[in-house]
Amino acid sequence: MIEQAMATVLFYGFAAAAMVLALAVTISCNLLRAAVCLMGVLSIQAAFYILLAADFLAGVQVLVYVGGIVVVIAFVVTLTRSSQLLMDHPSPLRMLLAIAVAAGFAGVSIAALWMSAFHQPGMAHSTMDSTRAIGMALLDTGGSGYVLPFEVISVLLLAAMIGGIVIARKTPPPDQPFTSGGDRPGEADAALPKSQRPLRDRRAPQ
Amino acid sequence: MIQYLASHGPGLIHWLILSNVLFAIGIYGLLSRRNAIGILMAVELMLNSAAMNAVVFNRFLAPKSVDGEILALFVIAVAAAEAVVALAIFVALFRDRSSIDVNRMDSMKG
Numbered sequence: 001m002i003e004q005a006m007a008t009v010l011f012y013g014f015a016a017a018a019m020v021l022a023l024a025v026t027i028s029c030n031l032l033r034a035a036v037c038l039m040g041v042l043s044i045q046a047a048f049y050i051l052l053a054a055d056f057l058a059g060v061q062v063l064v065y066v067g068g069i070v071v072v073i074a075f076v077v078t079l080t081r082s083s084q085l086l087m088d089h090p091s092p093l094r095m096l097l098a099i100a101v102a103a104g105f106a107g108v109s110i111a112a113l114w115m116s117a118f119h120q121p122g123m124a125h126s127t128m129d130s131t132r133a134i135g136m137a138l139l140d141t142g143g144s145g146y147v148l149p150f151e152v153i154s155v156l157l158l159a160a161m162i163g164g165i166v167i168a169r170k171t172p173p174p175d176q177p178f179t180s181g182g183d184r185p186g187e188a189d190a191a192l193p194k195s196q197r198p199l200r201d202r203r204a205p206q
Numbered sequence: 207m208i209q210y211l212a213s214h215g216p217g218l219i220h221w222l223i224l225s226n227v228l229f230a231i232g233i234y235g236l237l238s239r240r241n242a243i244g245i246l247m248a249v250e251l252m253l254n255s256a257a258m259n260a261v262v263f264n265r266f267l268a269p270k271s272v273d274g275e276i277l278a279l280f281v282i283a284v285a286a287a288e289a290v291v292a293l294a295i296f297v298a299l300f301r302d303r304s305s306i307d308v309n310r311m312d313s314m315k316g
Contacts, residue, residue: 005211012216015224022228025247026235038247041228045254052221052258052265054275057282064282069250069289073243076293080300082241090238098237106230113222120218120266133272134279146276153283160287168294170301 011051018044029089031082032074039070056131221262228255242299242306246292250285257281 021044024037042065049058076082090098138150228251235248257278264274296306303310 001212002208004213004215005208008211008215011220018224019227019231022231022251025251026231026238026244031241031243031247034244034247038250041251042254045258048258049261052261054261054265054278057261057275057278060279060282064286065250065254069286072289072293073247073250076296077243079297080243080306082243082306090240095238098234101237102230102234105233106226109226109229110223113219113226118218118267121269130272130275134275137272137276149280153280157283157287160290164290164294167291168297 007051010047014044014047014051018048031077035070035074035077038073039066042066042070054130056134218262218266221266222259225255225258225262228252228258240307240309242296242308243293245308246289246296250289253281253285 018041021037021040025034025041028034028037042061046058046061046066049055049061137144138146141147232248232252232255235251236245239245239248260274260277260281262274264272264277268274299311300306
Protein backbone atom coordinates (compact mmCIF):
# COMPACT_ATOMS: atom_id res chain seq x y z
CA MET A 1 0.00 0.00 0.00
CA ILE A 2 2.53 2.59 1.11
CA GLU A 3 4.89 1.44 -1.63
CA GLN A 4 2.29 1.98 -4.31
CA ALA A 5 1.48 5.42 -2.95
CA MET A 6 5.15 6.27 -3.02
CA ALA A 7 5.48 4.99 -6.59
CA THR A 8 2.62 7.28 -7.63
CA VAL A 9 4.18 10.32 -5.98
CA LEU A 10 7.58 9.51 -7.48
CA PHE A 11 6.11 9.02 -10.95
CA TYR A 12 4.38 12.37 -11.06
CA GLY A 13 7.28 14.21 -9.43
CA PHE A 14 9.83 12.72 -11.80
CA ALA A 15 7.54 13.28 -14.78
CA ALA A 16 7.21 16.98 -14.00
CA ALA A 17 10.96 17.31 -13.46
CA ALA A 18 11.73 15.44 -16.69
CA MET A 19 9.45 17.69 -18.73
CA VAL A 20 10.91 20.87 -17.25
CA LEU A 21 14.48 19.69 -17.80
CA ALA A 22 13.71 18.50 -21.34
CA LEU A 23 12.29 21.93 -22.14
CA ALA A 24 15.43 23.48 -20.70
CA VAL A 25 17.53 21.24 -22.97
CA THR A 26 15.73 22.48 -26.05
CA ILE A 27 15.35 26.14 -25.06
CA SER A 28 18.52 27.04 -23.19
CA CYS A 29 20.78 29.38 -25.16
CA ASN A 30 23.93 28.18 -23.49
CA LEU A 31 24.70 24.73 -24.83
CA LEU A 32 26.80 23.73 -21.84
CA ARG A 33 23.80 24.39 -19.62
CA ALA A 34 21.67 22.37 -22.02
CA ALA A 35 24.12 19.47 -21.69
CA VAL A 36 23.81 19.58 -17.90
CA CYS A 37 20.01 19.58 -18.21
CA LEU A 38 20.28 16.63 -20.60
CA MET A 39 22.23 14.82 -17.92
CA GLY A 40 19.36 15.49 -15.51
CA VAL A 41 16.76 14.20 -17.97
CA LEU A 42 18.72 11.02 -18.59
CA SER A 43 19.20 10.38 -14.87
CA ILE A 44 15.47 10.79 -14.35
CA GLN A 45 14.94 8.35 -17.19
CA ALA A 46 17.02 5.85 -15.21
CA ALA A 47 14.68 6.45 -12.27
CA PHE A 48 11.74 5.71 -14.59
CA TYR A 49 13.37 2.43 -15.55
CA ILE A 50 13.62 1.51 -11.88
CA LEU A 51 9.94 2.38 -11.41
CA LEU A 52 9.24 0.07 -14.36
CA ALA A 53 11.18 -2.72 -12.65
CA ALA A 54 13.95 -2.68 -15.26
CA ASP A 55 16.91 -2.41 -12.89
CA PHE A 56 19.59 -3.52 -15.32
CA LEU A 57 18.44 -1.00 -17.89
CA ALA A 58 18.67 1.77 -15.30
CA GLY A 59 22.27 0.81 -14.65
CA VAL A 60 23.07 0.75 -18.36
CA GLN A 61 21.35 4.11 -18.78
CA VAL A 62 23.50 5.73 -16.11
CA LEU A 63 26.70 4.10 -17.39
CA VAL A 64 26.25 4.76 -21.09
CA TYR A 65 24.21 7.94 -21.26
CA VAL A 66 25.02 9.92 -18.15
CA GLY A 67 28.58 8.72 -17.85
CA GLY A 68 29.44 8.48 -21.53
CA ILE A 69 27.40 10.32 -24.08
CA VAL A 70 26.68 13.47 -22.07
CA VAL A 71 30.34 13.82 -21.13
CA VAL A 72 31.38 13.50 -24.77
CA ILE A 73 28.73 16.05 -25.74
CA ALA A 74 30.05 18.47 -23.12
CA PHE A 75 33.58 17.94 -24.46
CA VAL A 76 32.51 18.73 -28.01
CA VAL A 77 30.54 21.79 -26.86
CA THR A 78 33.72 23.20 -25.38
CA LEU A 79 35.92 22.02 -28.27
CA THR A 80 33.77 23.79 -30.83
CA ARG A 81 33.31 26.81 -28.55
CA SER A 82 29.60 26.56 -29.21
CA SER A 83 28.58 28.24 -25.98
CA GLN A 84 30.48 31.37 -26.97
CA LEU A 85 30.34 31.46 -30.75
CA LEU A 86 26.76 30.54 -31.43
CA MET A 87 24.10 31.75 -29.05
CA ASP A 88 21.15 29.82 -30.25
CA HIS A 89 18.17 32.14 -30.66
CA PRO A 90 15.68 30.68 -33.13
CA SER A 91 13.82 33.14 -35.29
CA PRO A 92 10.12 33.62 -34.35
CA LEU A 93 8.85 31.97 -37.52
CA ARG A 94 11.00 28.93 -37.00
CA MET A 95 9.99 28.71 -33.33
CA LEU A 96 6.31 28.94 -34.24
CA LEU A 97 6.63 26.23 -36.89
CA ALA A 98 8.53 23.97 -34.50
CA ILE A 99 5.90 24.46 -31.79
CA ALA A 100 3.15 23.72 -34.30
CA VAL A 101 4.79 20.50 -35.49
CA ALA A 102 5.57 19.30 -31.97
CA ALA A 103 2.10 20.12 -30.68
CA GLY A 104 0.55 18.45 -33.71
CA PHE A 105 2.55 15.30 -33.15
CA ALA A 106 1.71 15.20 -29.45
CA GLY A 107 -1.98 15.86 -30.08
CA VAL A 108 -2.39 13.24 -32.79
CA SER A 109 -0.45 10.51 -31.02
CA ILE A 110 -2.03 11.08 -27.62
CA ALA A 111 -5.48 11.08 -29.20
CA ALA A 112 -4.63 7.81 -30.95
CA LEU A 113 -3.40 6.30 -27.69
CA TRP A 114 -6.48 7.50 -25.85
CA MET A 115 -8.79 5.83 -28.33
CA SER A 116 -6.95 2.54 -28.65
CA ALA A 117 -7.75 -0.32 -26.31
CA PHE A 118 -4.75 -2.32 -25.14
CA HIS A 119 -5.17 -5.87 -24.06
CA GLN A 120 -3.54 -5.81 -20.66
CA PRO A 121 -2.98 -9.05 -18.85
CA GLY A 122 -3.22 -8.83 -15.08
CA MET A 123 -0.20 -7.00 -13.76
CA ALA A 124 1.92 -9.83 -12.51
CA HIS A 125 3.67 -8.33 -9.52
CA SER A 126 6.95 -9.37 -11.01
CA THR A 127 9.70 -9.31 -8.46
CA MET A 128 11.45 -11.63 -10.86
CA ASP A 129 15.07 -10.87 -11.55
CA SER A 130 14.91 -9.25 -14.98
CA THR A 131 18.70 -8.96 -15.18
CA ARG A 132 19.03 -12.73 -15.22
CA ALA A 133 16.31 -13.03 -17.87
CA ILE A 134 18.02 -10.40 -20.06
CA GLY A 135 21.34 -12.21 -19.80
CA MET A 136 19.77 -15.53 -20.72
CA ALA A 137 17.90 -14.00 -23.68
CA LEU A 138 20.97 -12.18 -25.01
CA LEU A 139 23.02 -15.36 -25.20
CA ASP A 140 20.20 -17.67 -26.23
CA THR A 141 20.86 -19.25 -29.63
CA GLY A 142 17.33 -20.60 -29.90
CA GLY A 143 14.40 -19.17 -31.82
CA SER A 144 13.56 -16.45 -29.28
CA GLY A 145 17.17 -15.62 -28.48
CA TYR A 146 19.07 -12.45 -29.29
CA VAL A 147 22.60 -13.72 -29.79
CA LEU A 148 22.86 -12.58 -33.42
CA PRO A 149 21.73 -8.97 -32.84
CA PHE A 150 24.00 -8.92 -29.80
CA GLU A 151 27.02 -9.81 -31.93
CA VAL A 152 25.99 -7.45 -34.71
CA ILE A 153 25.73 -4.57 -32.28
CA SER A 154 29.25 -5.26 -31.05
CA VAL A 155 30.53 -5.01 -34.62
CA LEU A 156 28.53 -1.80 -35.05
CA LEU A 157 30.11 -0.29 -31.94
CA LEU A 158 33.58 -1.21 -33.18
CA ALA A 159 32.84 0.34 -36.58
CA ALA A 160 31.50 3.51 -34.94
CA MET A 161 34.58 3.76 -32.75
CA ILE A 162 36.99 3.43 -35.68
CA GLY A 163 34.86 5.77 -37.77
CA GLY A 164 34.84 8.40 -35.03
CA ILE A 165 38.62 8.29 -34.72
CA VAL A 166 39.14 8.47 -38.49
CA ILE A 167 36.70 11.33 -39.01
CA ALA A 168 37.87 13.50 -36.13
CA ARG A 169 41.57 12.93 -36.83
CA LYS A 170 43.56 15.77 -38.30
CA THR A 171 44.09 15.00 -41.95
CA PRO A 172 47.34 16.25 -43.49
CA PRO A 173 47.41 18.26 -46.73
CA PRO A 174 47.67 16.08 -49.84
CA ASP A 175 51.39 16.60 -50.46
CA GLN A 176 52.37 15.65 -46.94
CA PRO A 177 52.71 12.15 -45.48
CA PHE A 178 50.59 11.40 -42.42
CA THR A 179 52.30 11.57 -39.07
CA SER A 180 51.04 11.01 -35.61
CA GLY A 181 53.04 14.04 -34.51
CA GLY A 182 50.92 16.80 -33.10
CA ASP A 183 47.96 18.98 -33.68
CA ARG A 184 49.77 22.12 -34.80
CA PRO A 185 51.40 22.44 -38.22
CA GLY A 186 54.98 22.64 -36.98
CA GLU A 187 54.74 19.70 -34.63
CA ALA A 188 53.61 17.29 -37.30
CA ASP A 189 56.61 18.12 -39.45
CA ALA A 190 59.03 17.86 -36.60
CA ALA A 191 58.04 14.24 -36.02
CA LEU A 192 59.25 13.25 -39.50
CA PRO A 193 62.81 12.34 -40.40
CA LYS A 194 64.61 15.30 -41.92
CA SER A 195 64.65 14.02 -45.47
CA GLN A 196 60.88 13.62 -45.57
CA ARG A 197 59.89 17.02 -44.26
CA PRO A 198 57.97 19.17 -46.72
CA LEU A 199 60.15 21.50 -48.70
CA ARG A 200 58.87 24.76 -47.31
CA ASP A 201 59.89 23.81 -43.81
CA ARG A 202 63.32 22.43 -44.48
CA ARG A 203 66.09 24.66 -43.25
CA ALA A 204 68.56 25.87 -45.83
CA PRO A 205 71.81 23.83 -45.67
CA GLN A 206 74.66 25.62 -43.97
CA MET B 207 -4.72 10.16 1.24
CA ILE B 208 -2.35 7.24 1.05
CA GLN B 209 -5.18 5.02 -0.10
CA TYR B 210 -6.08 7.49 -2.82
CA LEU B 211 -2.48 7.66 -4.02
CA ALA B 212 -2.07 3.89 -3.94
CA SER B 213 -5.19 3.31 -5.99
CA HIS B 214 -4.30 5.99 -8.55
CA GLY B 215 -0.93 4.71 -9.61
CA PRO B 216 0.31 5.44 -13.13
CA GLY B 217 -1.23 3.13 -15.69
CA LEU B 218 -0.16 2.30 -19.21
CA ILE B 219 -1.74 5.43 -20.69
CA HIS B 220 0.04 7.74 -18.23
CA TRP B 221 3.44 6.32 -19.07
CA LEU B 222 2.72 6.53 -22.79
CA ILE B 223 1.58 10.14 -22.54
CA LEU B 224 4.73 11.01 -20.62
CA SER B 225 6.99 9.50 -23.24
CA ASN B 226 4.94 11.16 -25.99
CA VAL B 227 5.36 14.56 -24.41
CA LEU B 228 9.11 14.02 -24.05
CA PHE B 229 9.26 12.99 -27.70
CA ALA B 230 7.34 16.11 -28.75
CA ILE B 231 9.74 18.30 -26.79
CA GLY B 232 12.55 16.55 -28.67
CA ILE B 233 10.86 17.35 -31.98
CA TYR B 234 10.63 21.00 -30.96
CA GLY B 235 14.34 21.09 -30.19
CA LEU B 236 15.20 19.29 -33.41
CA LEU B 237 13.35 21.86 -35.50
CA SER B 238 14.23 25.04 -33.64
CA ARG B 239 17.95 24.61 -32.96
CA ARG B 240 20.61 26.06 -35.22
CA ASN B 241 23.62 24.54 -33.53
CA ALA B 242 24.30 20.97 -34.63
CA ILE B 243 25.10 19.84 -31.09
CA GLY B 244 21.74 21.18 -29.91
CA ILE B 245 20.07 19.09 -32.60
CA LEU B 246 22.00 16.03 -31.47
CA MET B 247 20.81 16.58 -27.89
CA ALA B 248 17.21 16.77 -29.09
CA VAL B 249 17.70 13.53 -31.01
CA GLU B 250 19.03 11.89 -27.84
CA LEU B 251 15.90 13.01 -26.00
CA MET B 252 13.71 11.46 -28.69
CA LEU B 253 15.65 8.19 -28.73
CA ASN B 254 15.33 7.99 -24.98
CA SER B 255 11.61 8.47 -24.90
CA ALA B 256 11.19 5.88 -27.66
CA ALA B 257 13.26 3.38 -25.68
CA MET B 258 11.12 4.09 -22.63
CA ASN B 259 8.04 3.35 -24.72
CA ALA B 260 9.41 -0.13 -25.44
CA VAL B 261 10.02 -0.78 -21.75
CA VAL B 262 6.54 0.49 -20.82
CA PHE B 263 4.87 -1.84 -23.31
CA ASN B 264 7.02 -4.69 -22.04
CA ARG B 265 5.99 -4.03 -18.46
CA PHE B 266 2.28 -3.59 -19.04
CA LEU B 267 1.45 -5.81 -21.99
CA ALA B 268 3.89 -8.70 -21.65
CA PRO B 269 5.26 -8.73 -18.10
CA LYS B 270 6.58 -12.26 -18.45
CA SER B 271 9.09 -11.51 -21.22
CA VAL B 272 12.02 -9.10 -21.44
CA ASP B 273 11.89 -8.37 -25.18
CA GLY B 274 11.10 -4.68 -24.71
CA GLU B 275 13.97 -4.22 -22.30
CA ILE B 276 16.35 -5.83 -24.78
CA LEU B 277 15.04 -3.53 -27.51
CA ALA B 278 15.75 -0.56 -25.23
CA LEU B 279 19.23 -1.95 -24.61
CA PHE B 280 19.90 -2.06 -28.35
CA VAL B 281 18.51 1.45 -28.76
CA ILE B 282 20.94 2.70 -26.13
CA ALA B 283 23.87 0.98 -27.86
CA VAL B 284 22.94 2.38 -31.28
CA ALA B 285 22.45 5.84 -29.76
CA ALA B 286 25.97 5.66 -28.33
CA ALA B 287 27.41 4.71 -31.73
CA GLU B 288 25.44 7.46 -33.44
CA ALA B 289 26.53 10.09 -30.94
CA VAL B 290 30.19 9.17 -31.37
CA VAL B 291 30.11 9.47 -35.15
CA ALA B 292 28.02 12.65 -35.10
CA LEU B 293 30.30 14.37 -32.63
CA ALA B 294 33.36 13.37 -34.65
CA ILE B 295 31.74 14.92 -37.72
CA PHE B 296 31.04 18.11 -35.76
CA VAL B 297 34.66 18.37 -34.65
CA ALA B 298 35.87 17.86 -38.24
CA LEU B 299 33.36 20.42 -39.51
CA PHE B 300 34.39 22.96 -36.91
CA ARG B 301 38.01 22.48 -37.90
CA ASP B 302 37.10 23.00 -41.53
CA ARG B 303 34.88 26.07 -41.31
CA SER B 304 35.00 27.29 -37.69
CA SER B 305 31.26 26.94 -37.19
CA ILE B 306 28.67 24.22 -36.74
CA ASP B 307 25.69 26.36 -37.62
CA VAL B 308 23.42 24.12 -39.69
CA ASN B 309 22.01 27.14 -41.54
CA ARG B 310 25.38 27.71 -43.13
CA MET B 311 25.87 24.14 -44.32
CA ASP B 312 24.21 24.53 -47.67
CA SER B 313 26.94 23.59 -50.16
CA MET B 314 24.83 20.66 -51.41
CA LYS B 315 21.80 22.84 -52.01
CA GLY B 316 20.51 22.51 -55.58
